[in-house]
Amino acid sequence: MGRADERRARQGGGRRATPRRSPGTVGSAPAGTRAAARGKSGKSGIRRFFTWKSVLGSLFGLVLLGMGAFVVMYMLIDIPAGNATAQQQSNVYKYSDGSMLARTGKLNRENVDLASIPKDVQRTFVAAENKSFYTDSGVDLKGTTRGLLNTLSGKGAQGGSTITQQYVKNYYLNQDQTVSRKLKELVISLKLDRQKSKDYILAGYINTSYYGRGAYGIQAAAQAYYRKDAKDLTVEEGAYLAALLQAPNQYDWAIASDTGKKLVQERWNYVLNNMVEQHWLDAGKRQAMKFPVPKTPKAAPGMEGQTGYLVSAANAALERQLVAQGTASNLGDAEAMVTAGGWTITVNIDKKKQTQLEQAVKDTLTSKLDPHKRPVDGDVQAGAASVDPKTGKVVALYGGENYVKHYINNATRRDYQPASTFKPLILAAALEEEAKTQDGRAINPNTIYDGTSGRPVKGSEIGFAPPNEDDQNYGDITVQTAMNKSVNSVFAQMGVDVGMDNVLKVANSLGMDTKGLPAVPAQTLGTMGASPLEMAGIYATLDNHGRKVTPAVVKSAEHKDRTVTFPNPVGDEVISREAADTVTSVLTGVVDDGTARVSVRDNPARNGQQVAGKTGTSDNNKSAWFTGYTPDLVTSVGLFGEGANPPHKQVTLTGATGLLPGKGRVNGGGYPAQIWAAYTFGAMGEVSKFDLETTQGAAVQPTTQPPTITQSPTTEPPTTPATQSPTSEPPTHTPSSSTPTTEPPTEQTPTTEAPTTPETSPTSTPDNPTDPLKPNKPNKPNNKE
Incomplete structure (x- = not known):
């Protein structure tokens, strides 16, 4: 055996190497066998790399890394100064030609001491939002994790926040749906829970939350919905206001759809039943309680005539788009964003056509109405909308007749x-x-x-x-x-x-x-x-x-902190x-x-x-x-x-x-x-x-x-x-x-x-022929034409 053969033998483990053969040589290994051998060798290599020990070690490392990052965040992030009042600005509304339609601005909020609010009314908010409030650490880790994952996947927030977290979002941060904001919310909530009493946090929560009708805080809400001070609220009324926070726009009794009214009553019952469960309310008293229908809303000054209707329609369109593009998680948060101010909103309303429509209604109908002479005339409400079919612009x-007198937009x-x-x-x-x-x-x-x-x-x-x-x-x-x-x-x-x-x-x-x-x-x-x-x-x-x-009511909406893009009103x-x-x-x-x-x-x-x-x-x-x-x-x-x-x-x-x-x-x-x-x-x-x-x-x-x-x-x-x-x-x-x-x-x-x-x-016939009809039994609704 020559030196070359000896060297090859040593490299092959001391055995003499098998002479190479061409593919066609008798005795060579079949191609399939060689492929199988390579596959087996490759698979064993992957298994060696991804063992249960390596996977477990990687996960453990990620957990440690995450904990380390959170510790750093906890050390670096302090409780900021409250900004709810400081951020309040005017909203400016313009006609399509750029001329001024309206300006809104003053924040409707008045803080009240928690001690002045009946204890049972305080508890309605805890029963509605966070039953473990008095014993938790200020955060819901499971809910926050779910919210973070939903934000990363583009699904938006889906609940899970404690009262402390909601207060932090309302008063110290904002409503934006971003990962950084959620992480800040988590850290500040933990610190706030350690540094402040539960009563301090609860007072802050009910004084800064948005209740709809332009009302921030329980005092403004009590006046907006029941025309009384917060100290005079009943448990039933407190339960409605607490239920309202989940969806102020949808649950406002004055403008709610039949579905919205059903949902808010279910939420109201949920609040009171939770109070009984927590032994905060006697079951017998609970059974005797009736749903407290809110008063008819009053419009803010400066919203007289058609102005209020145009502003409310513009706000509603902007709020829907904030939710649609993921900036807000729900209409309640979107409404709070819009009401907080800082917007310049241009509507598609043509000032000349708007005047012509108003005049047509007045000349043709409202000038002929005399409620003092004919009571039925006081029951007549008119509504109209005019659209350019080529552009979709309203x-x-x-x-x-007047937003101040009739709040609902016909x-x-x-x-x-x-x-x-x-x-x-x-x-x-x-x-x-x-x-x-x-x-x-x-x-x-x-x-x-x-x-x-x-x-x-x-x-x-x-x-x-x-x-x-x-x-x-x-x-x-x-x-x-x-x-x-x-x-x-x-x-x-x-x-x-x-x-x-x-x-x-x-x-x-x-x-x-x-x-x-x-x-x-x-x-x-x-x-x-x-x-x-x-x-x-x-x-x-x-x-x-x-x-x-x-x-499309809104032409454009500009804000220094966020961008809103409206879809083309004309589709496929x-x-x-x-x-x-x-x-x-x-x-x-x-x-x-x-x-x-x-x-x-x-x-x-x-x-x-x-x-x-x-x-x-x-x-x-x-x-x-x-x-x-x-x-x-x-x-x-x-x-x-x-x-x-x-x-x-x-x-x-x-x-x-x-x-x-x-x-x-x-x-x-x-x-x-x-x-x-x-x-x-x-x-x-x-x-x-x-x-x-x-x-x-x-x-x-x-x-x-x-x-x-x-x-x-x-x-x-x-x-x-x-x-x-x-x-x-x-x-x-x-x-x-x-x-x-x-x-x-x-x-x-x-x-x-x-x-x-x-x-x-x-x-x-019945008044509502949309109810399911019985088979083979003719029903005759009395619609005229």
């Missing part, structure tokens, strides 16, 4: 039914889903339906047989005519044909909040809640050829252009030959302007609507019957302004359409025409006359709906130049002329 908004409230202004959404769903009738005919503006009043719908497990306005029978009519005359029985059947789940899906895509609504036929009458701003956005999407328009296509344009085409018929013709078509200021729109009059005449549009401007006007005296229940509008009681209904084609016309024809600019891609609807020139329609039968109407398909495609319907004799009268200024047909008895 160019004008009418919230009520332009954004969602507690009244939009009634028949919902019908275009049913047609949009039918066109978008390419739906068919029960006997297989495609649904379009020319489709024939049975317009018999009270006809039971077919194809639904839930019985439903709505009457038409004044129980009018129309016989076989086209969809176009049914829309013109707002025939309930036709659209109830159409909703079933399309599928109510599909109707609500399309309505949601257009901009209506349909979350949680039952998919029942009664929804076809517009029995859900909606606001004028919401309806303006929906119709703006139709006007914009199916591209989603989300009305949510329904096809053909579907949207066909609905627009059909809605021109409502103006030219339907329920809006007197107020809109015949208005001398129209000057040939093409208009699409829909009227609506709800159950028992509690609301009346007109939502209409030109190619460049969409405006929704609603009138709402709201009791002038607490508890401000929904009441009828019938008889308002001197219209004959019992028969003088405030229809959508009356005052709402008149307000719309007075405003729009003055604000629209040049006369324009719709650019529609459709071959259907009233905008298309007919080739033949439409079929004769029986509108006022002198004989008993048929007991069963017609089911035969027409032998040929019915001709396109076009507006008639003559005024139909069966159209319900539109209210004008008071006259001695009464409607020709009495109003259907309001006792025939």
